[in-house]
Amino acid sequence: MFLGIPKRALIIVAILAGVGLIYVMGTDKQVSEGATGGGSDSCRVTVTADVLNVRSAPDTGAEIVGKFNQNAETNALAEVQNGFRKIADNKWAKTEYLRPVSGNC
Secondary structure (H helix, E strand, C coil): CECCECHHHHHHHHHHHHHHHHHHHCHHHHHHCCCCCCCCCEEEEEECCCEEEEECCCCCCCCEEEEEECCCEEEEECCEECCEEEEECCEEEEHHHEEEEEECC
């Protein structure tokens, strides 16, 4: 026991912290994989910016919820608002930095 905390509890906390860190570090990859259901209103896009912020809403002041590096590909939806393309629920990226690869973009 460490400071009265059982070893099993410390291991669980360490695992949860590791999973949380992996999630935060891999946000852009998670956004790009399976971001849409693949319906007829979806398409595939490539990032043209060096680093592209993914925001929680179609606004430059909205919270950044992920990032893409240049040449990353992701699924996107046909919906565009305020110069942002919807990638998934609560995930938007500037259209000027997305180049359509396939689909109805």
